[in-house]
Amino acid sequence: MKTAARRCGAMRLTGGMLALLVAKAAIAAAPCRIEVVDKENGWPVPLVELRTTSDIVLVTDNAGLIAVDQPDLLGREIWFGVAGHGYGVRPDGFGSRGVRVTPKAGETIRIEVERSIIAKRLGRLTGGGIFAESQQLGERRDWKESGVFGCDTVQVANHRGRRFWLWGDTDLPFYPLGVFDSTSATTSLRPLKRFEPPIALEYDYFRNEKGVPRGVANFPGDGPTWIGGYVSLPDGDRPPKLVATYLKIKPPLDAYEAGVCVWDDDAERFEPLRKVWTKSDATPERPLMPDGHPAFWRDEAGKEWLLFGNPLPNFRCPATFAGWKDAAQWERLEPQRSIKSIDGADVTPHTGSIAWNEFRGRWVTIFMERFGKPSAFGEVWYAEADAPTGPWGPAAKVLSHDNYTFYNPRLHAELTDAKSPVLLFEGTYTTLFADHPQPTPRYEYNQMLYRLDLDDPRLAGTRGNSAKETADERK
Incomplete structure (x- = not known):
């Protein structure tokens, strides 16, 4: 019995030593966890690059994390x-911006x-x-990959109790050529519960029979189909219609056909409604049509209008499906060509969107500057x-x-409460139109979300003298 007891004790000891060795091995094999945070509020910061003197580039994920497991980086300064x-x-003292650490x-x-x-x-x-570094560190294991590697130019619309999202050209994992007739997805109307990082927005993509995100605007004709002017409109006593403008594109970026289309709720795709324009010697330029980002506006007479612009309104029609599809009711607007900055310089808007903001009690816009500095198309x-x-x-x-580049910024006024001081906007982060930049791994050609706090003192100068304030001063 003593011999048996000794054997059991030895087995327990051996088992304990084995567990300890496994634990030590796991610790030794675990990556170094680098977390990058905003000094002001402690929030994790996505899209921060750490570059070694040997040009190894590490980039924080949505949780502000980097997993360092390279042998040449571990255990030394x-x-x-x-x-x-x-x-x-x-x-x-030498002008270098960085840190010295020992992973x-x-x-x-x-x-x-x-x-x-x-x-x-x-x-x-x-x-x-999106959480690749976190997952390498053993965190965020429940995050599910979408099957999309990149996409640009978001369009959004609340339609029949869901928030519809649509993107332009889309990169997929299995080949350099992806989807060129617009991918789409839905979420709940309020998919983000908080407006602090890390964010994790999960889309319900429209997919093909293989489960791969598919195009939703496969219209006849060569080249990509781009969708714009995406909006849900009332249609009398019938359910609302999700509508849009389409463009057919030939390389490199030559539009040769334009029209309007309507979402088929049963087939879950767009169908052409009417061709508005075909490029020819007689008609080289597109005519007036609803394009860009929508905004609803009630004028002083109480009439409801649908405005379109990119960023400032250049088109209006009655805010109904009937008014939208009837070209006889389309009207041209002339937006201002430049906007004075707080410092008095002229800023030329290129792309963006507008929305009514209850907190400021005014209309607001987020726009990308045309030929800005330091980035020609990256200043917002x-x-x-x-x-x-x-x-x-x-x-x-x-x-x-x-x-x-950060182009086509889009406001998300519907994602926050009406009187919230938080304004959300996203845009496409890409090397396109920049001066030979190094693409950021995983982030390149994707959508980035930002938060603007409208009670920030640095925005006080944007108040200016509104028309109402000027009228009051004259009195």
């Missing part, structure tokens, strides 16, 4: 250059960065590996107006990029 499009660290397996390093932009980065909405501004037709301004720059 490493210099990481820090860059984050509005987030960074102060330069040292060790299984340990955590915290890097604080300072925010120089007014908008706050909430995270990436589309693409693969905010401005206000008493009416959607203007006058707009003064404007404040709220987001800047270091030689990268």
Whole structure:
């Protein structure tokens, strides 16, 4: 019996030693956990690059995390250059912006960065590996990959109790050519419960029989089909109609056909309603048509209008399906060509959207500047107006990029409470039209979401003298 007891004890000891060895091996094999946070509020910061002196580039995921497991980086002092499009660290005596740390397996390093932009980065909405670094660290294992690697130019509309999302050209994992007739998905009307990082927005994509996200505007003709002017409209006593404008495109970016289309709720795809224009020697330019981003507006006489613009309104029609499809009721608007900045400089809007904002009691716009600095198409501004037709301004720059593009910004006024000071907007983050930048792994050609706090003192100058305030002063 003593021998048996000794054997049992030896087995327990051996088992305990084995468990300890396994635990030690797991710790030794675990990556170093680097977390990058905003020094002001402690929020994790997505899209911050750490670059070694050997040009290894590591990028934070939506949780602000990086998993370091490279043998040449572990257990020795490493210099990481820090860059984050509005987030960074102060330069040292030689002008280098970075940190010196010693990554060790299984340990955590915290890097604080300072925010120089007014908008706050909430995270990436589309693409693969949104929580890739977290998952490598054993976290966020419940996150499901969408099967989309990249997409651009979001359109949104609330339709029949769901929020519909639509994107332009879409990259997929299995081949360089993806979907070129617009992918789409739905979510609940309020898919984000909080407006702090990390964010995790899960889309219910329209997929093909293989489960792959598919196009929803496969119209006849060569080249991609691009969808714009995406909006849900009342149709009398019938259910509302989800409608849009379509363009057919030939390489490189030549539109040769345009029309209007209607969503088939049963087939879950768009169907052409009417061709409006075909390019020819006699008609080289597109005629007036509903395009860009929509906004609803009731004029002083009480008439409800549907406005379209990109960013400022250049079109209006009655805010009904009947008014939208009847070209005889389409009217042209002339938006102002430039907006004065707070400092008095002229800023030329290129793309963006507008919305009524209850907190400010005015119309607001987020727009990308045409030929801005430092990025030609990566500088984003905010401005206000008493009416959607203007006058707009003064404007404040709220987001800047270091030689990268951020185009087609879209406001998400419906995602927050009416009187909330939080304004959300997203745009496409891409190397297109920039000066030979290095693409950011996973983030390239995807949608980024930002938060703008409208009670930020740096936006006080955008109030300017509204038309109402000017009239009161004259009295």
